Amino acid sequence: PDTCLCRLCTRRSSGAAAPGSGATIFALSSGQGRCGIAVIRTSGPSSGHALQILTAARDLPPARHASLRLLSDPRSGEPLDRALVLWFPGPRSFTGEDCVEFHVHGGPAVVSGVLQALGSVPGLRPAEAGEFTRRAFANGKLNLTEVEGLADLIHAETEAQRRQALRQLDGELGHLCRGWAETLTKALAHVEAYIDFGEDDNLEEGVLEQADIEVRALEVALGAHLRDARRGQRLRSGAHVVVTGPPNAGKSSLVNLLSRKPVSIVSPEPGTTRDVLETPVDLAGFPVLLSDTAGLREGVGPVEQEGVRRARERLEQADLILAMLDASDLASPSSCNFLATVVASVGAQSPSDSSQRLLLVLNKSDLLSPEGPGPRPDLPPHLLLSCLTGEGLDGLLEALRKELAAVCGDPSTGSPLLTRARHQHHLQGCLDALSHYKPSKDLALAAEALRVARGHLTRLTGGGGTEEILDIIFRDFCVGK
Numbered sequence: 001p002d003t004c005l006c007r008l009c010t011r012r013s014s015g016a017a018a019p020g021s022g023a024t025i026f027a028l029s030s031g032q033g034r035c036g037i038a039v040i041r042t043s044g045p046s047s048g049h050a051l052q053i054l055t056a057a058r059d060l061p062p063a064r065h066a067s068l069r070l071l072s073d074p075r076s077g078e079p080l081d082r083a084l085v086l087w088f089p090g091p092r093s094f095t096g097e098d099c100v101e102f103h104v105h106g107g108p109a110v111v112s113g114v115l116q117a118l119g120s121v122p123g124l125r126p127a128e129a130g131e132f133t134r135r136a137f138a139n140g141k142l143n144l145t146e147v148e149g150l151a152d153l154i155h156a157e158t159e160a161q162r163r164q165a166l167r168q169l170d171g172e173l174g175h176l177c178r179g180w181a182e183t184l185t186k187a188l189a190h191v192e193a194y195i196d197f198g199e200d201d202n203l204e205e206g207v208l209e210q211a212d213i214e215v216r217a218l219e220v221a222l223g224a225h226l227r228d229a230r231r232g233q234r235l236r237s238g239a240h241v242v243v244t245g246p247p248n249a250g251k252s253s254l255v256n257l258l259s260r261k262p263v264s265i266v267s268p269e270p271g272t273t274r275d276v277l278e279t280p281v282d283l284a285g286f287p288v289l290l291s292d293t294a295g296l297r298e299g300v301g302p303v304e305q306e307g308v309r310r311a312r313e314r315l316e317q318a319d320l321i322l323a324m325l326d327a328s329d330l331a332s333p334s335s336c337n338f339l340a341t342v343v344a345s346v347g348a349q350s351p352s353d354s355s356q357r358l359l360l361v362l363n364k365s366d367l368l369s370p371e372g373p374g375p376r377p378d379l380p381p382h383l384l385l386s387c388l389t390g391e392g393l394d395g396l397l398e399a400l401r402k403e404l405a406a407v408c409g410d411p412s413t414g415s416p417l418l419t420r421a422r423h424q425h426h427l428q429g430c431l432d433a434l435s436h437y438k439p440s441k442d443l444a445l446a447a448e449a450l451r452v453a454r455g456h457l458t459r460l461t462g463g464g465g466t467e468e469i470l471d472i473i474f475r476d477f478c479v480g481k
């Protein structure tokens, strides 16, 4: 253990830290740069001691109460700042260890002065990225899906992402998995009892049948969640929305309007956009990667032809297609061709399969004469818009919100989403293992299938997680988190 020469050092930490957690770590936990208040945290057995040294006080402040204290450098005695300090003795702290928070004035000199003072206290060292959360996980304060939720919450950029991350941090997904794992444990107990006492009369009737019913119900539930899997991942990393249509329909005008910046060149010349231009936008609270593409037409030069090829390629990856036509030009060959190919082929898919979705937008509504006949009566469902006047934009945004809720899943309702490929992998593994559960054939193999299936659920929430997985997940965190 670290020894301290400081005369103030009258007691060690409250001893609540997990055994073997080792060093006490410290870091700036609020953002870098000049700010009103900066928060510096410590975690580990020497936290209380560090607080005593920096406040030159024999006693620790009352636990979990903000106290105003003068902080000074223990080496020179020089005052550093008048700050709020909070003392969180373990295990009732974020990491489960003894923790201290210093709320100091946010000037760079104050922050670096306090960090240096902490670094001079024996037993303290700067924290590595994600180390606070890692300790919280090691001490059972958060399970793995909650850690992922916290990482997502820190990185959330849109409303829907924030809601989803908060739900995961609240442990909804972990709770669901634990319930499923319990079902498997019970079924396993029944099968094992049957293996041991199968011939006995003492065994309750219908033990195996009950296990069977529960396992089959679990398979149905897992299947339903897996079908939702891509939605949660889209919510985390952004849904692909691709704007397509014949040349000059106003695709680039719409992309600029939705992203509120001049992403693409707009001009009266057909064939202006050639490359695929991708921009991240927040559409109605959902994270979206919006792609502008070349107008679809044949018989053009090689460069534009390559643009059309790229546009078609990008179209295949779209979660949601914004199909755009010039409302004043619906009879043209390029419009008819577009309706007959792209719009008809996506529209023909059944809406229940989770493949692509499409919104048909008729732009340039300002060019339609108020008395004249509206758009063709044989058109599929569509929205009228004018990128020029902004008319119809609210309706389009509302339609987009509905479509994106279907594409990404609605994080305010419904069951917890699987936001990562890791979640999908383990649920699929669990389901695959259950397909080998056939107690009528071989009881020992059936029991093994239940064990393997349960193992996948446990690993999803971090039980028996390997260091490798932990490294990948904690890599997302920054220092001080």
Ligand SMILES: Nc1nc2c(ncn2[C@@H]2O[C@H](COP(=O)(O)OP(=O)(O)OP(=O)(O)O)[C@@H](O)[C@H]2O)c(=O)[nH]1
Pocket: 246, 247, 248, 249, 250, 251, 252, 253, 254, 265, 266, 267, 268, 269, 270, 271, 272, 273, 274, 293, 294, 295, 296, 363, 364, 365, 366, 367, 385, 386, 387, 388, 389
């Ligand atoms: N009147 C009117 N003109 C529009 C509207 N939207 C776009 N335009 C005009 O239509 C022309 C083509 O617009 P773009 O946004 O470049 O069309 P595009 O579909 O991206 O064209 P390509 O990239 O060449 O395929 C430009 O002159 C725009 O100013 C609209 O709502 N009303």
Ligand SMILES: [K+]
Pocket: 247, 248, 266, 267, 268, 269, 270, 271, 272, 273
């Ligand atoms: K154009």
Ligand SMILES: [Mg+2]
Pocket: 251, 252, 253, 264, 265, 266, 272, 273, 292, 293, 295
């Ligand atoms: Mg364009």
